[in-house]
Amino acid sequence: MNRQRLLTIMRKEFIQIRRDPPSLVIVFVMPVLMLLLFGYAVTTDVEHIPLAVFDSDRSQDSRQLAQDMVNTGYFDLAYRAGSAEELKALLDGGKARAGLVIPAGYARNLRRGETATAQLLVDGSDPLVARTALSAGEIVGRVKSQELRLAALKREGLSLPAGPAVDLRIRAWYNPGLESMKFNIPGLIGLIMQNVTMMLTAFALVRERERGTLEQLMVTPIRGAELMIGKLIPYIIIAFIDMGLALGIGVLWFKVPVAGSIFLLLGLTLLFLVFALGLGMFFSTIARTQLQAMQMTMLFILPSVLLSGFIFPRESMPLPIQYLGNLIPLTYFLDILRGIMLKGTGIAYLWGDIIPLAAFGLGIITLASWRFRKRVE
Amino acid sequence: MSNPEYAIEAYSLSKNFGPVQAVREVSFQVPAGSIFGLLGPNGSGKSTTIRMLCGLLRPTSGQGRVLGLDILTQAEAIKAGIGYMSQKFSLYEDLTVAENLHFFGSIYGMSRPEIDRRHRELDQEMKLGGRENQLVGTLSGGWKQRLALACAFIHRPRLLVLDEPTAGVDPVSRRLFWELLDGLAAAGITILVTTHYMDEAERCHLVALMHRGRLHAFGPPAELIAAEGAASLEDVFVQMAAGGGD
Numbered sequence: 001m002n003r004q005r006l007l008t009i010m011r012k013e014f015i016q017i018r019r020d021p022p023s024l025v026i027v028f029v030m031p032v033l034m035l036l037l038f039g040y041a042v043t044t045d046v047e048h049i050p051l052a053v054f055d056s057d058r059s060q061d062s063r064q065l066a067q068d069m070v071n072t073g074y075f076d077l078a079y080r081a082g083s084a085e086e087l088k089a090l091l092d093g094g095k096a097r098a099g100l101v102i103p104a105g106y107a108r109n110l111r112r113g114e115t116a117t118a119q120l121l122v123d124g125s126d127p128l129v130a131r132t133a134l135s136a137g138e139i140v141g142r143v144k145s146q147e148l149r150l151a152a153l154k155r156e157g158l159s160l161p162a163g164p165a166v167d168l169r170i171r172a173w174y175n176p177g178l179e180s181m182k183f184n185i186p187g188l189i190g191l192i193m194q195n196v197t198m199m200l201t202a203f204a205l206v207r208e209r210e211r212g213t214l215e216q217l218m219v220t221p222i223r224g225a226e227l228m229i230g231k232l233i234p235y236i237i238i239a240f241i242d243m244g245l246a247l248g249i250g251v252l253w254f255k256v257p258v259a260g261s262i263f264l265l266l267g268l269t270l271l272f273l274v275f276a277l278g279l280g281m282f283f284s285t286i287a288r289t290q291l292q293a294m295q296m297t298m299l300f301i302l303p304s305v306l307l308s309g310f311i312f313p314r315e316s317m318p319l320p321i322q323y324l325g326n327l328i329p330l331t332y333f334l335d336i337l338r339g340i341m342l343k344g345t346g347i348a349y350l351w352g353d354i355i356p357l358a359a360f361g362l363g364i365i366t367l368a369s370w371r372f373r374k375r376v377e
Numbered sequence: 378m379s380n381p382e383y384a385i386e387a388y389s390l391s392k393n394f395g396p397v398q399a400v401r402e403v404s405f406q407v408p409a410g411s412i413f414g415l416l417g418p419n420g421s422g423k424s425t426t427i428r429m430l431c432g433l434l435r436p437t438s439g440q441g442r443v444l445g446l447d448i449l450t451q452a453e454a455i456k457a458g459i460g461y462m463s464q465k466f467s468l469y470e471d472l473t474v475a476e477n478l479h480f481f482g483s484i485y486g487m488s489r490p491e492i493d494r495r496h497r498e499l500d501q502e503m504k505l506g507g508r509e510n511q512l513v514g515t516l517s518g519g520w521k522q523r524l525a526l527a528c529a530f531i532h533r534p535r536l537l538v539l540d541e542p543t544a545g546v547d548p549v550s551r552r553l554f555w556e557l558l559d560g561l562a563a564a565g566i567t568i569l570v571t572t573h574y575m576d577e578a579e580r581c582h583l584v585a586l587m588h589r590g591r592l593h594a595f596g597p598p599a600e601l602i603a604a605e606g607a608a609s610l611e612d613v614f615v616q617m618a619a620g621g622g623d
Contacts, residue, residue, distance in 0.1 A: 008484055211469075212467040219433065219456055
């Protein structure tokens with residue numbers, strides 16, 4: 001390994017990245033854009049469900065019921081429908097996602113101590129929204145019933161001991177506000193690391209062949225290993241710049257904490273980068289043009305988004321799909337990122353992720369170097 | 378077997394790719410300081426022969442020496458001692474003229490002051506002045522060609538290997554380029570060149586005609602023309618292509 005040749009290649013690589021607008025976009029714009037897009041748009045927190053109310057009862061009690069729904073924080077009182085048809089039209093047109101129908105006689109039944117009926121219609125086409133609306137509606141119904149029953153007992157001169165019979169105290173650890181952003185941001189950092197490194201590496205190597213400069217390099221004293229390492233080191237440096245960028249935005253802008261050791265986080269990021277670089281290099285040994293390399297990276301990004309648990313919880317996937325997810329190294333890296341950032345997990349609990357990650361990295365880098373050597377020699 | 382007067386020696390070089398015999402028993406010796414033209418149609422085995430001589434491909438059988446170095450065992454030393462330029466002018470188009478020269482100089486182990494000094498010499502020799510900081514992608518074909526030659530020649534190799542160096546370049550630039558080659562040969566540099574242009578072939582001191590992997594003729598152009606009773610090198614070439622089966 002000749003130091004001057006290694007540095008010469010690295011220097012050249014940095015100049016080329018600096019002059020290539022698509023590379024600069026991948027390095028600086030893509031991570032920021034992805035963080036902002038996913039940070040704000042991909043939120044699984046459902047709030048402000050537009051509610052349409054058709055109130056035939058027009059009583060204080062019926063108005064109170066509608067208000068109770070709004071008070072849960074999940075609904076916005078968006079429309080007051082004058083008829084059942086109008087309510088149906090609002091739901092059909094997607095203007096309202098939930099409809100509350102209060103029939104005439106609601107207040108009368110309530111006062112007589114009979115069961116007062118109302119109906120909550122939910123647009124089930126988006127299950128996430130529907131589930132939230134359903135559970136919010138259910139809670140309103142139950143709490144209201146309990147209140148009324150207690151009041152009725154009181155009127156009869158009876159009373160129950162204060163407080164519930166069973167006090168189940170629920171606490172969500174690590175992310176007490178259940179903000180999906182806190183879950184998404186560490187995942188995004190992992191996805192960005194993977195995509196940036198994989199794409200840049202694949203493009204850089206394919207470009208060299210596409211333009212015939214690889215042929216020129218082969219007749220110089222450069223050795224295969226020097227070329228490979230000289231080309232990989234700049235991308236490791238860039239990946240860490242991106243890591244800093246993504247982490248900075250995550251911590252300062254989105255207020256996602258890093259509860260655990262930052263050094264452990266960076267160390268394990270390097271381990272993951274070995275895999276991402278190796279994969280990029282592997283693609284570059286198969287692709288003949290930059291376009292082909294682009295298509296291969298895209299083909300890999302999709303399953304890594306869907307199967308790694310980046311958005312959808314892996315626990316709810318059918319077993320065969322979960323096994324497929326085990327073959328995607330991002331799955332392990334996401335565990336590590338979320339563990340260290342949100343829970344402050346130490347290395348002792350992470351070996352189950354570190355070992356497969358290291359195995360994938362070692363495997364792909366070996367395969368890629370072997371193919372790369374065959375190409376060059 | 379080594380003779381210091383010869384820059385290139387091939388002894389029964391053969392190369393098979395699976396069942397395909399790309400090069401068969403090719404032998405020739407090229408004295409130092411000559412311009413040696415390797416001629417033949419596409420697929421005749423020219424490129425394979427060059428790749429074996431540059432240490433990129435291992436011959437199936439046979440032996441060879443380049444600058445006195447064994448192509449089988451001293452490929453690394455050969456790579457450091459020769460300059461190579463292909464028809465694609467494989468320069469980095471997104472680097473400037475100066476950055477390309479610096480890159481290749483540095484790859485050959487030259488120091489920065491050495492490269493700068495050499496850069497100024499090459500500016501003179503190859504008329505490269507005035508565009509140090511221009512991106513190579515924006516240069517004309519003739520300019521790129523001279524720069525590619527300069528990059529191949531930056532470390533003062535004693536052998537230049539030029540694979541179709543004038544393909545797709547205008548006639549004026551071609552003429553200028555061959556004047557450069559004459560000057561280099563006069564200074565003792567050996568030049569191995571492949572070409573499809575017969576006027577260029579006739580400017581070589583020695584030519585080898587290859588066809589279907591075999592060496593059909595080898596010698597100074599005038600002698601080959603006389604021996605075949607042909608009017609020009611082109612006629613020799615056409616006769617070979619017409620008559621030359623296996």
